[in-house]
Amino acid sequence: MNYGMQVGGDVTPQSLAPLGIQAYELTESCAQIMPRAEATLADVYNDLLNLGRIFDVQARAEALVAQMRRSVSEVQASVAGKSSPGVFLYDSGEDRPMTAGRLAIPQALISAAGGQNVMGDVAASWTHVNWESVVQSNPEVIVIVDYGEVSAAQKQHFLESNPALQSVDAIRNRRYVVQPYVAVTPGIDNVTAIETLAAAFHDVTR
Template structure:
């Protein structure tokens, strides 16, 4: 066989190319007390919540996704619809262990703690199967969660995939939109907001350590239960009356009592609005008297790139005079 220098050169380049592609690896992801080492970016990622899905799509990582789940009958944000439509939806609820194995998932990303609940699969159980994991940090956060923390989450995910420049470009654009809202609201007096999360005996609220609390604050509001250092919890109708919110944000997801609903906005959000509008205990609350109810779904209310859209939309509702055409 004759010696062919060009084939040797091609072989050397083929061997060298992976090394060039692996800049930033191995990478140690320190997340919610769990450290995971990546020798290369995941190639068969699966998301277990809508906000995790949107972070992946916002970073342009749809080509490395084997599936999504837990969207139910909510809709992905319009700017990600095309990319989302090309990815298999494994389940309207949380993808099961069997489904993850079937698509050969190598990394699973959950936006909420229930993505790794024992009734589905714990992180340890998935690790034992050779599947790496991440939980969005609001889910294990013990303190306030604000937009800089979301930027950190985006950077961490980008680092796992070796695309830090994409994170910086995304964050720059999102921050510019927040800055525009800040400028419009400069000097505006915050209005009092109750973030209602359903229930009546007792009612549930989003408290001070949630992304929703930060969304309300950046939109020119003050969460009436923002002083409570927790994520979600129950409150009393008496406290709601005493704190007398000017507006009520009605937070909703894709399930009610653990069951999927056909139309979350109508079947959950509107049902909650109807309850508040007819409930005698809060009949004299300003927000109820003025019918100031503002539905926010988990697509924009949980930490993800669409949380900025939630700020923009809510700011216009809380301070319409600052956004008059």
């Protein structure tokens, strides 16, 4: 299994096949090579069910997906009827931020938590945008992805020290939600991410 094989890179399903290695590309990553609809949690569930079949643990996969569905339904019920804050996901980058368009799984996570991805009109998966578009969309909440050499605290400091961003509501009000990389990429931790985001968006206690 691989998440996000680099298109044009050295490691591809074709290069692995002669070595007897089979590859499974997660659904979200297919947006890099083929037209895709908006990312949904069904993509995650289907991947988990497929992996259950591949590794002959189908019953466990089905039980896991059923529990994930129940947990997400509980969150959605808790935020139903509440206003949907505009949310910007800040992955990385200073000159141009990396974020999630509507083909990336955070689109589904933010929506399930009762928010609105301010980059949801961008027909891309994980992609770079310009800061002008962030200022124009004026998110109320910023989700900071915590991974790599630049810490979440450093990313927050950059946001708060960049004069061009000081009109953004999320920055003025210091409304940030830090999430680990594993929680905002497809997988079982997506449910925890939805619960955390919902609590941050709506002050929902779980």
